Amino acid sequence: MAALARAGSVVALLVLFVLALVPAWPGLGGGPALAPGPPVVQAASANSGVAPADALSAHVSADRSGADVGQSITFACSASGGTPPYVYAWTLSDGGIGTGPTVTHSFSSPGTYEATCTVTDLLLGIASASKSVVISPLPSVAASVDHDLAAPGTVLTFSASPSGGDGSFSYEWTFDDGSSGSGAPATHAYTAAGSYQATVTATDGNGGTASSSTSVTISNIGVTAGVSPTSGDATTVFTFTASASGGSGSPYSFSWAFGDGTTGTGSPASHSYSAGGSYSPAVTATDSLGGTKVTQTQTVSVTAPPAPLGASVSAPRQAADVGQSVSFTCSATGGAAPYSYGWTFGDGNTGSGPAVNHVYQLAGAMTVTCTATDSASASAAASKSVDVSPSPSVAAHANPSAAAPGTSLTFSAQATGGPGGFTDYAWSLGDGATGSGIQVAHAFAQPGSYQASVVVTDANGGTASGSVSVTISNIQVT
Structure with missing residues (x-):
C-alpha cells in the first residue's frame, strides 16, 4: 500500500507541473479566454514530504477599480502559504476565464463584475479570492452653442452635454481658429468672418473620451446708410436712413452721430443743423447680440444762416x-x-x-x-x-462915417444866427486895405466914398456879409 501511495503522489506532481507550464487554460465552461500572465511555477521544497508551515491563501488586485466598456483592466493574483509551486486559474463574472498570476480583460457591457482567482499548490491545496470592478457605459457628448450666427467680436457660449462614462468629465475645446479653451460652458469670440467648427473632447474619470462638434457662422454686419437731401441751410430738415444685414441677424438698432455733437436713434431719423459747415454723419448698427458696425453717410453741406440785418x-x-x-x-x-x-x-x-x-x-x-x-x-x-x-447875418458899422483923409475910423461887425459862435471876420475896406476881427481901425488917405465890407464865418462854416459906406473929404476953409 505504501508503494502505491508514493506512486500516486508522483503522478499527481507530474500533472501539476504540466498544468503550470500550459500557457492558456480553456477552462471547462468554454467562456472567453483571458490574456495570460507569464507562466509561473514556484520551486518545490527539497523535501516534498514536508507539510507546509502555513495554510494556502490567495489575494487579488486590479490596476483600476473601474473602466469603461472596452477598456482593459489587469488583474493580479498572489498566493502565500501552502506548498509551492502554485497554479492560477481565473473566472470572471462575464464568462471569461484565464490562467497565470496576471490576466488582462476588457468588458463588453456596463455593470459590476467580479474576477475570481483560484490557486492550487503542489499538494492540491486550493484557495481563492475575488475583486469587484465597475464597468461604465461608453462616454458620449453633444456640443452646442447659444448662437450659431454672430458678428466678429461677439462672445459666444459653448456647452457640452455628456452621457455615459463614470459621470465625471473634463472638457477641452478647439474653436477652429487656432484658439482653444476648457470647461463647460466655455466662451469664445471670433475675430474674423467665416464658418467654424468648434469641437469638444470630453474625458471621463476612467480616461474614456468622446468628441462632438457644433458649427458657427461668423459674418460681418453690412450697413447701408444715406441722407436726403445732402445740402441745405438752417431751415432744412435732413432725413437719415439705414439698413443692415449679417451678424446675428435682426432685429437691428441704429444710433446716429450727426457730426455736430448731437445724436439720434432709429431709421429714419431727422435732424436740422443750426450752423453752416460740412458735416460727416455716421450710424452705428447693432445686431440682435450686440455686434456693431459703424458706417458713414454722404457728407452734408449746410449753408450758414445770414447774420441778422x-x-x-x-x-x-x-x-x-x-x-x-x-x-x-x-x-x-x-x-x-x-x-x-x-x-x-x-x-x-x-x-x-x-x-x-x-x-x-x-x-x-x-x-x-x-x-x-x-x-x-x-x-x-x-x-x-x-x-x-439859423442862417448867419452880420451888420457893419463905421465910426465916424465921415472924416477927413488921415482920420482913423473904427469899423465894427455885429453878427447873429449860426450856432452862436463865429470863427472869422474878414474886412475889405474899399481902398484895397483889409483887416480881421470884430473891430478894425483904418485911415483913408484920399478923399472919396468908400464901401467897407465884412464877411463872417460861423462854426458850421456858414458865412454872411455886411457893408457900411464912409465918406472921406478934405476940410474946406473959407
Whole structure:
C-alpha cells in the first residue's frame, strides 16, 4: 500500500507541473479566454514530504477599480502559504476565464463584475479570492452653442452635454481658429468672418473620451446708410436712413452721430443743423447680440444762416446852418442782399438810396433815419441827429462915417444866427486895405466914398456879409 501511495503522489506532481507550464487554460465552461500572465511555477521544497508551515491563501488586485466598456483592466493574483509551486486559474463574472498570476480583460457591457482567482499548490491545496470592478457605459457628448450666427467680436457660449462614462468629465475645446479653451460652458469670440467648427473632447474619470462638434457662422454686419437731401441751410430738415444685414441677424438698432455733437436713434431719423459747415454723419448698427458696425453717410453741406440785418448811418457833420447841404450815408449788414434804403430827414422830407444830400430850410434838432430793407423783406433802421442853426447875418458899422483923409475910423461887425459862435471876420475896406476881427481901425488917405465890407464865418462854416459906406473929404476953409 505504501508503494502505491508514493506512486500516486508522483503522478499527481507530474500533472501539476504540466498544468503550470500550459500557457492558456480553456477552462471547462468554454467562456472567453483571458490574456495570460507569464507562466509561473514556484520551486518545490527539497523535501516534498514536508507539510507546509502555513495554510494556502490567495489575494487579488486590479490596476483600476473601474473602466469603461472596452477598456482593459489587469488583474493580479498572489498566493502565500501552502506548498509551492502554485497554479492560477481565473473566472470572471462575464464568462471569461484565464490562467497565470496576471490576466488582462476588457468588458463588453456596463455593470459590476467580479474576477475570481483560484490557486492550487503542489499538494492540491486550493484557495481563492475575488475583486469587484465597475464597468461604465461608453462616454458620449453633444456640443452646442447659444448662437450659431454672430458678428466678429461677439462672445459666444459653448456647452457640452455628456452621457455615459463614470459621470465625471473634463472638457477641452478647439474653436477652429487656432484658439482653444476648457470647461463647460466655455466662451469664445471670433475675430474674423467665416464658418467654424468648434469641437469638444470630453474625458471621463476612467480616461474614456468622446468628441462632438457644433458649427458657427461668423459674418460681418453690412450697413447701408444715406441722407436726403445732402445740402441745405438752417431751415432744412435732413432725413437719415439705414439698413443692415449679417451678424446675428435682426432685429437691428441704429444710433446716429450727426457730426455736430448731437445724436439720434432709429431709421429714419431727422435732424436740422443750426450752423453752416460740412458735416460727416455716421450710424452705428447693432445686431440682435450686440455686434456693431459703424458706417458713414454722404457728407452734408449746410449753408450758414445770414447774420441778422443791421443798418448804420454816418454823416461827416452833425451840425449845419439852414441852407447848408448835409450828406448822409447808410450801410446795411447781414440779411440777404441786395438792399434798398429809405430816408426821413426829420423835417418832413424823405429820400432814397445809400447816400443822400439834404438842405434844411428850418432850424432845429433834426433826427435823420435810414431804413434798410433786404431781399427777404427784412428791415433794420438807424438814426443820426443833426443840429440845424439859423442862417448867419452880420451888420457893419463905421465910426465916424465921415472924416477927413488921415482920420482913423473904427469899423465894427455885429453878427447873429449860426450856432452862436463865429470863427472869422474878414474886412475889405474899399481902398484895397483889409483887416480881421470884430473891430478894425483904418485911415483913408484920399478923399472919396468908400464901401467897407465884412464877411463872417460861423462854426458850421456858414458865412454872411455886411457893408457900411464912409465918406472921406478934405476940410474946406473959407
